[in-house]
Amino acid sequence: MKSTGEILKIKDLHIGFKINDEFYDAVDGVSLTLKRNEILAIVGESGCGKSTLATSIIGLHDPNSTRVYGEILYRNQNLLTLGEDQLNEIRGPEIGMIFQDPLSSLNPLMRIGDQIEEGLIYHTKQNAEERKNRVQELLQQVGIQNPERVARQFPHQLSGGMRQRVIIAIAIACKPKILIADEPTTALDVTIQAQILDLLLTLQHETGAGIILITHDLGVVAEVADRVAVMYAGEIIEEAPVKELFLHPKHPYTRSLFHSIPQMSSSSERLNVIQGIVPSLINLPREGCRFASRIPWIKAEAHEKNPQIHEVASEHFVRCTCYKEFHFKKERNS
Amino acid sequence: MSFMVIQDLKVHYPVRGGIFNQVVDTIRAVDGISMEFESGKAYGLVGESGCGKSTTGRAIIGLEKITSGRVIYEGVNVTNKRTKRKSSFNRDVQMIFQDAHSSLNPRKRVRDIIAEPIQNFLKLSLKEEERKISELLEIVGMPEDAKYKYPHEFSGGQKQRLGIARAIATNPKLIIADEPVSALDLSVQAQILNFMKDIQREFGLSYLFISHDLGVVKHMCDYISIMYKGRFVESGTKNDIYNNPQHIYTKRLLSAIPQVTPIGRERRKRERIKIENYYQEQYKNYFDENERVLDLIPISNTHHVAATLPMQKGGI
Structure with a gap:
């Protein structure tokens, strides 16, 4: 059943926010494709634009304060040109979304069962009886022990892990072809996180959906992703299949990140620190390699004037040529 | 030689109810833990949310009232004395908080914040x-x-560094760090951890490092204790815990940590599910009838593990 059809194609997407009457692009020329039956992870530190990218796919940005152009192609239509009514047709049965904070994305005044049913009312022609059964089935599918009781409960009566399961049940209720999971396990304990990730994998096997997984946790990426895109300052700076990326990271940013993980180095070693800070949206360098200011010991000629994307191995793409010259800075003896 | 000893520390919260607002139940947030602190060493306290690890830290420093048990600092009992003037405890034990932003007074300048201690x-x-x-x-x-x-003029990592500056202002002997890096990005986290190691070496500091992130704890700590429902499940050196875990809860926790390599993830997943199933099956043998963790018994000089009830079936 493993087929590799492309189901979502993002082309040169720009998303700008209005600050002092001017637009600044938080997502700056991103191109991505998602295939059926794969988990594409988008990683990056806070403020790199990964959540902005995800929410824009189902049109959740505020049209008054954002400027979006480019193409998000799903079934030969550009999602960016659709109106609210047409988008509502897509949200749910075609593209489902799992949010980070399970408590604030559930309605505190509605029973769990009713919240899951809501999508079914809008998107299916099932009658009340069928919907009830489907809700029970969904709750069972996401690993909730006694679905009948939970369906009657309110969100505050459930634990964090249970709430996240409910959120997943809502997202998969209408059997979407694409699931967007924005930091689905960040608020959870490791044991619960492992269960939720296993659940996502199982669901994917059953439905064959494509999943976009947004996370900052490289461990989670290594455990579940098929392909990884690394974002920095609004751009994708490296993209590769998961094994390739973890074994042969190329871009200086990716390599620096890997060296910052406590787990990977022994405790006598110092962790790598990326010099400087992520530039704010207004101060983003719009020309040249955006990572250049954080690796000043690499000579300027190593960077391209107009950083292009290079294919360094099969399906492994890196932005800018500075990866060729990159080496870690020698530790000063302090 | 240990400079601070914690004996059978308990923090219980009463649950009130009924018409006369009587105590109807108690929540045993921390339920009998003992520790010893040596200078220059880092101690890790690990557990899932709600296991009582933060309460332990707060109780030791005096932010939480201790129900029973003792904190003995350099031979002086300092339990529940908010103004522990008879010893230098208040000066020598400092704390770093998780949320650097809300632990800095927004109306004070950095100078005044650091000047306070x-x-x-x-x-x-x-x-x-x-x-x-x-x-x-x-x-x-x-x-x-x-x-x-x-404070608002600084980024998250900078604020955390200000919190550290305040904590080391009095040349303390022990710093209780409650999730000091969990709100920070990877590269900023690396910076803070490096820095905490540097000052540890420089000033001979001890840490009580409270975290749910086993990777960070492994990097920072010499001794690690795993906590569950207010009690220690297992406690030992880093090597004991990571390479020779004995208790099923520790094994389950370790198996759930995502590894930063995609190699062998299928095998890890199978192993994890196996341990999880075993845990669900054998849960009763590891905890008493009130789901309380059994008492610790030593299995080597450094390694202590909670007892288990006699097995009904073979181990893993």
């Missing part, structure tokens, strides 16, 4: 105080002009 515990002239503050800012790698700024 200095004014409380060290009798310095104004000039010396000024010099000390500059020195501290330099240690945490902040520019001199940070003195006259307010």
Whole structure:
């Protein structure tokens, strides 16, 4: 059943926010494709634009304060040109979304069962009886022990892990072809996180959906992703299949990140620190390699004037040529 | 030689209810833990949310009332004495909080925030105080002009460094760090952890490092204790815990940590599910009838594991 059809194609997407009457692009020329039956992870530190990218796919940005152009192609239509009514047709049965904070994305005044049913009312022609059964089935599918009781409960009566399961049940209720999971396990304990990730994998096997997984946790990426895109300052700076990326990271940013993980180095070693800070949206360098200011010991000629994307191995793409010259800075003896 | 000993520490919260608002139940947030602190060592306290690890830290420093048990600092009992004036405990034990932002007074300048412990515990002239503050800012790698700024002008990592500057102002012996890096990005986290190791080496500090992140704890700590429902499940050196875990809860926790390599993830997943199933099956054998963790028994000089009830089936 493993087929590799492309189901979502993002082309040169720009998303700008209005600050002092001017637009600044938080997502700056991103191109991505998602295939059926794969988990594409988008990683990056806070403020790199990964959540902005995800929410824009189902049109959740505020049209008054954002400027979006480019193409998000799903079934030969550009999602960016659709109106609210047409988008509502897509949200749910075609593209489902799992949010980070399970408590604030559930309605505190509605029973769990009713919240899951809501999508079914809008998107299916099932009658009340069928919907009830489907809700029970969904709750069972996401690993909730006694679905009948939970369906009657309110969100505050459930634990964090249970709430996240409910959120997943809502997202998969209408059997979407694409699931967007924005930091689905960040608020959870490791044991619960492992269960939720296993659940996502199982669901994917059953439905064959494509999943976009947004996370900052490289461990989670290594455990579940098929392909990884690394974002920095609004751009994708490296993209590769998961094994390739973890074994042969190329871009200086990716390599620096890997060296910052406590787990990977022994405790006598110092962790790598990326010099400087992520530039704010207004101060983003719009020309040249955006990572250049954080690796000043690499000579300027190593960077391209107009950083292009290079294919360094099969399906492994890196932005800018500075990866060729990159080496870690020698530790000063302090 | 340990400079601080914690004996059978308990923090219970009463649950009130009924018409007369009587105590109907107690929540045993911390339920009988013992620790010893040696200078220059880092101790990790690991557990899932709600296991009582933060309460332990807060109880030791005096932010939480201790129900029973004792905290003995350099031979003096300092339990529940908020103003522990008879010993230097208040000066020598400091704390770093998880949320750096809300632990800094937004209406005070950085200078005044850092000056507070200095004014409380060290009798310095104004000039010396000024010099000390500059020195501290330099240690945490902040520019001199940070003195006259307010907390909101700094990024998350910088605020955490200010919190550290305040904690080390009095040359403490022990710093209780409650999730000091969990709100920070990877590269900023690396910076703070490096820095905490540096000052540990420089000043011979001890840490009580409270975290749910087993990777960070492994990097920072010499001794690790795993906590569950207010009690220690297992406690030992880093090597004991990571390479020779004995208790099923520890094994389950370790197996759930995502590894930063995609190689062998299928095998890890199978292993994890196996341990999880075993845990669900054998749960009763590891905890008593009130789901309380059994008492610790030593299995080597450093390694202590909670007892288990006699097995019904073979182990893993």
